[in-house]
Amino acid sequence: MSPERIHHDTYTRVVLERLKGDKGAVVGCIIVFSIVICAIFAPYMTSYDPLKHNYNKLLFPPSLSHPFGADQYGRDLLTRIIFGCRYAIIIGGAVVAIQLLIGVTLGLIAGYYGGIIESIIMRMTDVMLSIPSIVLAVSIAGLLGGGIQNVIIAVAAVGWRGYTRLVWSEVLSIKKETYVEAARAIGCGDLRIILRHILPHTLASVIAYSSISIAIAILWAAALSFLGLGAQPPTPEWGAMLADGRDFMSDAWWIATFPGLAIMITVLGFNFFGDALRDALDPKMERGL
Amino acid sequence: MLKYIVHRLLILIPVLFIVTILVSLLIYFTPGDPVRVMLGIRANEEAVARIRAELGLDRPVYIRYLKWLGNIVQGNLGRSLQRNENILEMILERLPATLELNIFAILVSLVLAIPIGVISATKANTFIDNLSSFFSLFWVSMPGFWIALIALLLFSMKLHLFPISGRLGPIWTKEGIWSLLLPGLILGIRQVAIISRLIRAGMLEVLNEDYIRTARSKGLAERVVVYKHGLRNAMVPAVTIFGLQVPELLSISVIIEIVFAWPGMGMLLVDAVFKRDYTLIQGIVLIYSLLVIVVNLVVDVLYAYIDPRIKYD
Numbered sequence: 001m002s003p004e005r006i007h008h009d010t011y012t013r014v015v016l017e018r019l020k021g022d023k024g025a026v027v028g029c030i031i032v033f034s035i036v037i038c039a040i041f042a043p044y045m046t047s048y049d050p051l052k053h054n055y056n057k058l059l060f061p062p063s064l065s066h067p068f069g070a071d072q073y074g075r076d077l078l079t080r081i082i083f084g085c086r087y088a089i090i091i092g093g094a095v096v097a098i099q100l101l102i103g104v105t106l107g108l109i110a111g112y113y114g115g116i117i118e119s120i121i122m123r124m125t126d127v128m129l130s131i132p133s134i135v136l137a138v139s140i141a142g143l144l145g146g147g148i149q150n151v152i153i154a155v156a157a158v159g160w161r162g163y164t165r166l167v168w169s170e171v172l173s174i175k176k177e178t179y180v181e182a183a184r185a186i187g188c189g190d191l192r193i194i195l196r197h198i199l200p201h202t203l204a205s206v207i208a209y210s211s212i213s214i215a216i217a218i219l220w221a222a223a224l225s226f227l228g229l230g231a232q233p234p235t236p237e238w239g240a241m242l243a244d245g246r247d248f249m250s251d252a253w254w255i256a257t258f259p260g261l262a263i264m265i266t267v268l269g270f271n272f273f274g275d276a277l278r279d280a281l282d283p284k285m286e287r288g289l
Numbered sequence: 290m291l292k293y294i295v296h297r298l299l300i301l302i303p304v305l306f307i308v309t310i311l312v313s314l315l316i317y318f319t320p321g322d323p324v325r326v327m328l329g330i331r332a333n334e335e336a337v338a339r340i341r342a343e344l345g346l347d348r349p350v351y352i353r354y355l356k357w358l359g360n361i362v363q364g365n366l367g368r369s370l371q372r373n374e375n376i377l378e379m380i381l382e383r384l385p386a387t388l389e390l391n392i393f394a395i396l397v398s399l400v401l402a403i404p405i406g407v408i409s410a411t412k413a414n415t416f417i418d419n420l421s422s423f424f425s426l427f428w429v430s431m432p433g434f435w436i437a438l439i440a441l442l443l444f445s446m447k448l449h450l451f452p453i454s455g456r457l458g459p460i461w462t463k464e465g466i467w468s469l470l471l472p473g474l475i476l477g478i479r480q481v482a483i484i485s486r487l488i489r490a491g492m493l494e495v496l497n498e499d500y501i502r503t504a505r506s507k508g509l510a511e512r513v514v515v516y517k518h519g520l521r522n523a524m525v526p527a528v529t530i531f532g533l534q535v536p537e538l539l540s541i542s543v544i545i546e547i548v549f550a551w552p553g554m555g556m557l558l559v560d561a562v563f564k565r566d567y568t569l570i571q572g573i574v575l576i577y578s579l580l581v582i583v584v585n586l587v588v589d590v591l592y593a594y595i596d597p598r599i600k601y602d
Contacts, residue, residue, distance in 0.1 A: 127307040130581045134540035142562030143319045260435030268430040
């Protein structure tokens with residue numbers, strides 16, 4: 001085993017140990033894991049159809065056969081919420097993937113090259129900060145014509161700046177390290193230095209931030225769907241379910257309650273996990289060692 | 290001080306300039322022909338050509354941008370495509386409602402967040418502190434539109450404590466305040482969750498400083514130590530982050546406006562988006578950014594006022 005490998009194993013083990021000892025991380029992990037399981041096995045977890053109307057059960061209150069009740073078309077709410085996990089995970093995952101690609105790339109370029117490129121990229125992130133996110137996301141999603149795909153683009157387009165700032169500030173300190181200087185001295189190209197010597201050292205904070213930004217992405221996408229710009233009824237997406245059931249909520253409190261709870265628990269799970277991960281991945285934190 | 294403010298104002302010009310480029314790019318990247326999308330498939334060629342000329346879409350993109358920029362500098366945001374009204378007037382008509390809602394929310398958040406943050410810090414890691422941190426985490430994880438819906442259901446529809454929706458009048462009338470209370474509180478409490486944690490963190494740091502020990506040992510009342518010596522210094526970082534929170538506050542206010550049918554700029558924006566009123570969308574996004582920029586300027590000046598160590602030049 002090479003020395004690098006040993007070091008890597010130890011670090012991973014330390015991080016895992018730290019995560020196991022953190023109550024927030026355990027709770028967050030259980031929530032995230034359950035949601036992923038629900039998303040994958042949704043059709044096998046319930047005997048009801050998420051889309052089929054059942055006119056015998058309109059606005060059926062919570063009971064043993066329908067733990068969360070039924071909605072205005074008699075569809076089992078629990079079933080729809082379980083299927084909603086798919087949308088949450090897909091939207092959250094896709095948004096973060098796009099944000100990572102754009103945000104990390106720009107952050108690496110700005111931090112490594114500096115000068116005028118850095119000024120342009122970082123001024124852009126400053127300017128993005130002065131447009132309220134929802135205002136920009138609503139405009140982008142609306143102008144692109146709505147739908148889940150455009151919501152993903154809109155939320156990704158307003159959220160990448162967080163990654164850029166994060167990676168940029170990390171690169172600024174990493175590029176002064178001796179090993180980067182050494183790599184340059186033995187004739188490594190810029191691309192090799194960036195990808196092999198700088199990028200790996202920014203990953204810890206990027207991963208932790210990803211968990212938190214999935215939470216934000218899920219919240220925003222649900223908000224856009226609630227406004228009518230994202231998933232359209234009858235899609236069992238949580239935000240769209242809340243918008244769709246809005247007119248019935250004074251007669252059937254469960255329609256307004258459970259999809260919101262689902263969003264909250266999911267967001268809480270990713271937030272807990274992200275916070276714990278950030279602490280666990282921080283090599284400066286001595287706790288748990 | 291004046292020099293500092295002027296300096297800050299000058300920095301704003303490039304920022305605003307880039308905002309205008311971004312805002313006009315929004316329309317540029319819209320797929321398809323915006324005019325056809327707007328008028329529908331059955332629109333006649335003549336109408337399409339007329340609107341295209343009106344929007345200047347028949348001219349190169351930089352000419353369009355420069356013309357639009359020239360108009361903005363003169364305070365002319367153009368006319369709404371759908372309603373053919375002056376956009377600036379439309380926005381100014383809605384602006385008071387949005388400002389009322391947000392300013393009320395800021396006041397609520399400060400009135401509640403400062404004591405909660407201070408108490409959490411002075412009683413760090415006790416039951417009260419844990420309760421407030423638990424509450425904060427939950428509140429920021431809840432979707433704003435959902436809390437608003439639940440509050441509307443509970444307090445307006447079931448308990449009849451507040452009007453169902455809408456703005457019943459300007460803030461100085463009794464009806465106006467009554468209708469503002471619920472949306473304002475919902476928006477404000479979310480900020481309490483964030484700001485109280487910031488103040489707690491700031492206070493914890495400050496309370497460990499030597500001058501706090503000195504203040505205590507010379508026999509000052511704990512109240513004076515905490516509020517006069519502690520809080521003022523803890524407020525310095527809190528004020529900056531407060532400025533950074535403003536876009537977030539405005540973002541959530543858009544959604545609160547929709548849920549409560551509050552006739553502000555957010556409702557106008559969502560309405561414009563659904564009607565594909567491109568010029569109106571541009572105008573609203575621009576004014577929202579202007580609001581953020583102005584508030585951040587005010588926060589910067591306030592920051593310099595609170596912390597005399599900051600040099601104005």
